[in-house]
Amino acid sequence: MRTRSVLLTTAIALVVVLGSAGCADAAAPAATRAASTETYRNLPTAGRPDYQLGGGYTPASGVTIVERDSTDRPAAGTYSVCYVNGFQTQPGALAGWERRAPSALLRDGSGKLVADPGWPDEVLLDTRTAAKRAAITKELTTSVARCADRGFDAVEFDNLDSWTRSGGRLTRSGNLALAASLVRIGHERGLAVGQKNTPQLGKAGRQSTGFDFVVAEECVQYDECAAYTAVYGERVVDIEYSDTLGRSWASVCGLRDRPAMTILRDRDLVTPDDDAYVFEHC
Template sequence: MRTRTVLLTTAMALVAVLGTAGCAEAAPAGGAGTARAASTAGYTNLPTSGRPDYQLGGAYAPPSGVTIVERDSTAKPAKGTYSICYVNGFQTQPEAARTWTKSYPSAILRDRAGKPVSDPGWPDEMLLDTRTAAKRALITKVLAKTIARCGDRGFDAVEFDNLDSWTRSGKRLTRAGNLALAKSLVTTGHRHGLAVGQKNTPQLGASGREQTGFDFVVAEECVQYRECSAYTKAYGKRVIDVEYADTLERSWGSVCRLTSRPAMTILRDRDLVAPSSDEYVFEHC
């Protein structure tokens, strides 16, 4: 998670969901999209070409030519596009912290003193505990309702943020534990008719697709961090890259001229605000 896009609406919806978490079945997503790839086992994978937009800071009418839109799980999919649903899968949303600690305390990672372990960069987000099968099953159960809602609303896909939380856990979590949870979430997403995207985590290489079951990638700043080839070697053209205007160290034109970047690369403002804001940035190659 390289951008801060925690919404009050997200947290409020998650609080409501947590109280009634379960594996509610949903009809396979017929999808809001017209930009399609071949369907696989009841879900439709990310198209290999198109123009994406990343709307986590608030839903708005997609700019002209946009064919792929990612929105928060509390929003509705953008009509006429391939739509991706955002879910925080490995850390808690700030306003949902009380619900997690009260209703699902064993799902929270804790230090030796019993205090919750938070993301060092975002201390109001607690890390979820992926160390045992029982804890992973509980987390999956809690998130399953949100995943089902994504399918019910007509999203085509879901991506789970903070997959790499083990790298910020002070060595308490492991890659294996996080990937075991990821595989459970992928299975749940597929069951609800959704393709499932890997978020960041270039160190997985092809194993994210081959072993965990991810279908595509949503990367942040892979040009900036010189990570794009790790994704494109594993997923080919099914990679979306979001660069941020506040940290980009080269001109946008030079980014677009790079042959190493994913074809579906866009530039956004860090807070992913709507066009009505003076801070809004959206560019594409």
């Protein structure tokens, strides 16, 4: 998670008109394909995405992929991705976690909750044991079911890389084990499931979890795009941000190694009625 809207409802919406009518593609792990035959539609390999974390709005002409928060509704006529914070609590949601699944919250040696240093209103979820991961999965199943019930095509779970911000308390293996569980519940409810960022996983991330596609932030800016396309091919959506791009948008669009579905957004992902709104595509 490199950015998220300052609004409570954090969302991404991706929409693609063209898309695979099947489930996972042939490159997906055999176990994943066998378990999910014809149950979900994967992210299309071409289209024009929009990333609507600051609130849903009518997509611009030509937009075919939209991601929005699980509390929002999918954009009509698009391939819609549902955003769920899978490895940290949502702002304002901590009380619910403390009431229903207190063991799922990460604590330090003194019992104090461990928050994301960049997002202090988000507490990291504790992925260290199978029991804790089961508690997290049970809690998030409600959000995933809501995504499916509202008609989204896919779900992506943010903050997969929370172990890198845990002060050494969490591990990559624990997070991947939770990711595999979340992928399973997404597939069971007819949703494709996307990896969020975390280029350091390489092929192992997909092989261990069964992710179907990836939503990346600033892979051009940080020279990470090849790490995603090598694993997911054309099923990569990249969002660059206007405040840190450091080059012209035309030069980004001219790059041969960028994902085909690359867009430019403002950092706070505001709606078009805000003067700070930015949306460009190649």
